[in-house]
Amino acid sequence: xxxxxxxxxxxxxxxxxxxxxxxxxxxxxxxxxxxxxxxxxxxxxxxxxxxxxxxxxxxxxxxxxxxxxxxxxxxxxxxxxxxxxxxxxxxxxxxxxxxxxxxxxxxxxxxxxxxxxxxxxxxxxxxxxxxxxxxxxxxxxxxxxxxxxxxxxxxxxxxxxxxxxxxxxxxxxxxxxxxxxxxxxxxxxxxxxxxxxxxxxxxxxxxxxxxxxxxxxxxxxxxxxxxxxxxxxxxxxxxxxxxxxxxxxxxxxxxxxxxxxxxxxxxxxxxxxxxxxxxxxxxxxxxxxxxxxxxxxxxxxxxxxxxxxxxxxxxxxxxxxxxxxxxxxxxxxxxxxxxxxxxxxxxxxxxxxxxxxxxxxxxxxxxxxxxxxxxxxxxxxxxxxxxxxxxxxxxxxxxxxxxxxxxxxxxxxxxxxxxxxxxxxxxxxxxxxxxxxxxxxxxxxxxxxxxxxxxxxxxxxxxxxxxxxxxxxxxxxxxxxxxxxxxxxxxxxxxxxxxxxxxxxxxxxxxxxxxxxxxxxxxxxxxxxxxxxxxxxxxxxxxxxxxxxxxxxxxxxxxxxxxxxxxxxxxxxxxxxxxxxxxxxxxxxxxxxxxxxxxxxxxxxxxxxxxxxxxxxxxxxxxxxxxxxxxxxxxxxxxxxxxxxxxxxxxxxxxxxxxxxxxxx
Amino acid sequence: xxxxxxxxxxxxxxxxxxxxxxxxxxxxxxxxxxxxxxxxxxxxxxxxxxxxxxxxxxxxxxxxxxxxxxxxxxxxxxxxxxxxxxxxxxxxxxxxxxxxxxxxxxxxxxxxxxxxxxxxxxxxxxxxxxxxxxxxxxxxxxxxxxxxxxxxxxxxxxxxxxxxxxxxxxxxxxxxxxxxxxxxxxxxxxxxxxxxxxxxxxxxxxxxxxxxxx
Numbered sequence: 001x002x003x004x005x006x007x008x009x010x011x012x013x014x015x016x017x018x019x020x021x022x023x024x025x026x027x028x029x030x031x032x033x034x035x036x037x038x039x040x041x042x043x044x045x046x047x048x049x050x051x052x053x054x055x056x057x058x059x060x061x062x063x064x065x066x067x068x069x070x071x072x073x074x075x076x077x078x079x080x081x082x083x084x085x086x087x088x089x090x091x092x093x094x095x096x097x098x099x100x101x102x103x104x105x106x107x108x109x110x111x112x113x114x115x116x117x118x119x120x121x122x123x124x125x126x127x128x129x130x131x132x133x134x135x136x137x138x139x140x141x142x143x144x145x146x147x148x149x150x151x152x153x154x155x156x157x158x159x160x161x162x163x164x165x166x167x168x169x170x171x172x173x174x175x176x177x178x179x180x181x182x183x184x185x186x187x188x189x190x191x192x193x194x195x196x197x198x199x200x201x202x203x204x205x206x207x208x209x210x211x212x213x214x215x216x217x218x219x220x221x222x223x224x225x226x227x228x229x230x231x232x233x234x235x236x237x238x239x240x241x242x243x244x245x246x247x248x249x250x251x252x253x254x255x256x257x258x259x260x261x262x263x264x265x266x267x268x269x270x271x272x273x274x275x276x277x278x279x280x281x282x283x284x285x286x287x288x289x290x291x292x293x294x295x296x297x298x299x300x301x302x303x304x305x306x307x308x309x310x311x312x313x314x315x316x317x318x319x320x321x322x323x324x325x326x327x328x329x330x331x332x333x334x335x336x337x338x339x340x341x342x343x344x345x346x347x348x349x350x351x352x353x354x355x356x357x358x359x360x361x362x363x364x365x366x367x368x369x370x371x372x373x374x375x376x377x378x379x380x381x382x383x384x385x386x387x388x389x390x391x392x393x394x395x396x397x398x399x400x401x402x403x404x405x406x407x408x409x410x411x412x413x414x415x416x417x418x419x420x421x422x423x424x425x426x427x428x429x430x431x432x433x434x435x436x437x438x439x440x441x442x443x444x445x446x447x448x449x450x451x452x453x454x455x456x457x458x459x460x461x462x463x464x465x466x467x468x469x470x471x472x473x474x475x476x477x478x479x480x481x482x483x484x485x486x487x488x489x490x491x492x493x494x495x496x497x498x499x500x501x502x503x504x505x506x507x508x509x510x511x512x513x514x515x516x517x518x519x520x521x522x523x524x525x526x527x528x529x530x531x532x533x534x535x536x537x538x539x540x541x542x543x544x545x546x547x548x549x550x551x552x553x554x555x556x557x558x559x560x561x562x563x564x565x566x567x568x569x570x571x572x573x574x575x576x577x578x579x580x581x582x583x584x585x586x587x588x589x590x591x592x593x594x595x596x597x598x599x600x601x602x603x604x605x606x607x608x609x610x611x612x613x614x615x616x617x618x619x620x621x622x623x624x625x626x627x628x629x630x631x632x633x634x635x636x637x638x639x640x641x642x643x644x645x646x647x648x649x650x651x652x653x654x655x656x657x658x659x660x661x662x663x664x665x
Numbered sequence: 666x667x668x669x670x671x672x673x674x675x676x677x678x679x680x681x682x683x684x685x686x687x688x689x690x691x692x693x694x695x696x697x698x699x700x701x702x703x704x705x706x707x708x709x710x711x712x713x714x715x716x717x718x719x720x721x722x723x724x725x726x727x728x729x730x731x732x733x734x735x736x737x738x739x740x741x742x743x744x745x746x747x748x749x750x751x752x753x754x755x756x757x758x759x760x761x762x763x764x765x766x767x768x769x770x771x772x773x774x775x776x777x778x779x780x781x782x783x784x785x786x787x788x789x790x791x792x793x794x795x796x797x798x799x800x801x802x803x804x805x806x807x808x809x810x811x812x813x814x815x816x817x818x819x820x821x822x823x824x825x826x827x828x829x830x831x832x833x834x835x836x837x838x839x840x841x842x843x844x845x846x847x848x849x850x851x852x853x854x855x856x857x858x859x860x861x862x863x864x865x866x867x868x869x870x871x872x873x874x875x876x877x878x879x
Contacts, residue, residue, distance in 0.1 A: 645805070645814070646755060646807070646808075649805040653806060656802075657771070657799070660775055660795075661775065664775050664779060
């Protein structure tokens with residue numbers, strides 16, 4: 001079965017190369033690149049479906065690479081992470097072809113499509129690789145391809161800056177992964193996953209590997225504080241790319257972590273706590289910053305940091321369950337995390353595509369410059385509302401399901417009569433408190449998006465002239481929104497899809513218990529379906545009732561009641577900044593906001609101004625000083641670089657002699 | 666054979682010292698040629714009883730290149746440039762000699778600690794091979810003219826050859842041939858480049874060619 005995915009990779013790469021070689025005919029090139037991606041993704045689907053159903057399949061081919069064998073395999077865990085690549089990859093490709101097609105083509109569109117197809121292919125390789133060298137190869141291609149995609153509008157200064165930040169972050173993260181695989185493979189003589197690191201969970205090697213993996217994979221996943229690349233990169237990347245990067249690519253970090261857990265065998269309990277703490281920090285920081293953003297795409301990027309934090313918390317709960325021998329906690333934690341991985345990839349890419357459509361027609365990303373978009377772009381707006389509801393974890397949409405399971409897992413940790421509850425009641429409460437806080441703030445964040453950008457009156461001319469996008473851009477959003485609803489209503493089936501993956505994450509002794517607990521959880525999720533169905537039928541009934549009541553009556557539209565004020569303008573609407581301000585004030589020590597305030601002056605004031613800026617304290621106070629220090633050191637080491645060949649050879653000779661003397665002396 | 670080998674090793678040291686101590690370019694080219702010839706004799710001396718055709722031919726080929734073709738190319742380059750002496754080296758000649766003696770001491774000291782090479786009866790062979798490599802590097806560092814740097818490069822190559830011979834015979838010859846090909850190309854290109862550089866800039870001082878750094 002896994003060969004289907006190999007075929008998908010080959011088709012993706014071939015169509016990317018074909019797109020580049022068709023540079024003389026840009027429209028054809030874009031079509032080849034995009035539809036090649038769709039065909040490639042469809043080709044991979046049978047393997048993924050089989051993998052989700054629990055049919056593992058593996059192939060090993062010879063490969064002339066040191067420590068490398070071309071070992072590939074699909075198992076349930078790989079399938080869970082490959083599925084979003086294929087689904088979102090194909091839909092975003094259709095959208096992207098349409099968006100770039102109508103947006104005017106400046107350069108050869110073949111190159112971005114090569115990058116896009118290579119990105120999808122690399123992600124597939126990462127999920128099916130069973131050898132460290134192959135894995136890292138896929139990982140690097142993934143980083144580089146997405147770097148070039150972020151660099152798409154390279155004539156703008158801030159785009160170049162964002163892309164370089166991204167590249168540096170990715171390479172620093174990958175450096176940790178190299179160290180990690182080196183540690184794992186020490187003494188094994190090969191980097192095949194089959195023979196890699198079997199350390200005891202408490203050994204220093206295992207601890208080191210875990211920490212390296214947490215930093216290396218965490219950089220890709222965007223955990224706080226190594227998330228700083230995400231807001232910049234996702235904001236400047238083309239929307240369909242941002243959808244794939246934010247919705248799918250970040251999940252590869254989660255996949256890597258899980259794969260390393262499987263390689264290590266047993267997990268220590270404190271790893272679970274580390275994940276919970278990192279996840280809680282990412283969630284709270286991510287959602288707070290998301291709420292503070294004025295830029296629609298930046299807001300979504302920060303929201304991804306938050307959601308990956310939720311996934312990490314779920315994993316942490318699962319790892320704790322395994323470490324403490326509590327099958328209920330393990331089952332719920334892992335299942336919640338994996339479901340949230342699937343769900344987030346759907347609604348985040350939906351939201352990015354929707355935001356991209358709005359940016360496409362209004363040419364602004366500022367939430368406060370929009371308004372009334374729902375009336376002008378009904379399909380896009382409705383799809384975005386579905387996405388916003390889902391990401392706010394409101395039933396009956398899919399975002400609710402994953403978080404519900406994590407909640408239940410954490411409740412088990414608090415309320416159960418097991419060791420876990422006895423030993424760590426307060427820390428389990430940490431998960432619950434963080435999740436509750438995150439969910440609330442996420443709801444506020446997306447209320448801001450929907451309320452300010454989609455509802456109300458247009459605040460600028462650009463927003464007033466918004467119009468619906470072509471069908472090729474709308475259709476993928478409708479599909480994604482439908483999937484969000486279906487995965488929410490079909491929650492028991494969704495749980496069934498990740499069941500095998502959850503079982504593969506649990507150690508052999510617990511599989512039976514975990515499996516039983518998953519069946520139980522499926523029973524609980526049926527209530528989500530029932531409740532959701534009831535809610536939807538109620539909603540439908542009310543709409544029918546409304547239509548019936550209004551039948552035969554005249555419906556008129558007029559301005560909102562304005563308290564008798566004579567000249568209201570659309571600028572008097574609530575702004576996004578003013579909506580978020582009261583909540584953000586609570587977090588001002590974290591956000592370090594700067595505000596300009598010009599107070600009205602005199603009896604007949606003519607001018608007043610209030611301006612809020614969302615800052616990047618992690619960059620300003622964390623990374624910038626460090627990198628400035630590096631730059632300072634580098635500038636002071638420039639004398640080494642003389643330009644005389646004699647000096648360079650002297651360096652080499654001196655090194656050689658020192659090494660010889662050191663080794664032999 | 667022991668006596669002959671030791672003689673050869675001593676001659677190798679002497680050629681190195683002359684290479685470092687002389688400012689005359691023609692003399693240096695000749696010295697490198699002599700060095701190549703001495704090294705060409707090496708496999709014959711080592712395997713006097715068991716010499717087969719293949720290594721003999723390979724050795725003959727490399728000797729022909731090092732003692733014949735390279736010196737010829739370099740003499741032509743020197744003649745065309747019209748430069749006879751290296752007037753202003755980075756490190757003066759007396760100092761160079763002192764440093765080289767120091768290097769010889771270091772390599773002899775290191776040679777005692779190296780695991781003994783199986784094939785050789787002479788204890789000195791390995792350290793002197795390393796010494797030759799270091800002398801080549803030293804020449805590249807301490808001389809300004811491109812010709813002297815090419816000579817340093819060749820001396821280094823000679824050292825690698827000697828080192829390979831010291832460890833085993835048959836396989837290193839193949840590796841050596843690969844290196845020799847590189848060196849051949851290098852010398853060839855540099856011979857042409859030196860001529861063109863001097864025509865363009867009126868000198869062949871490499872340290873004045875640093876505008877292109879960064």
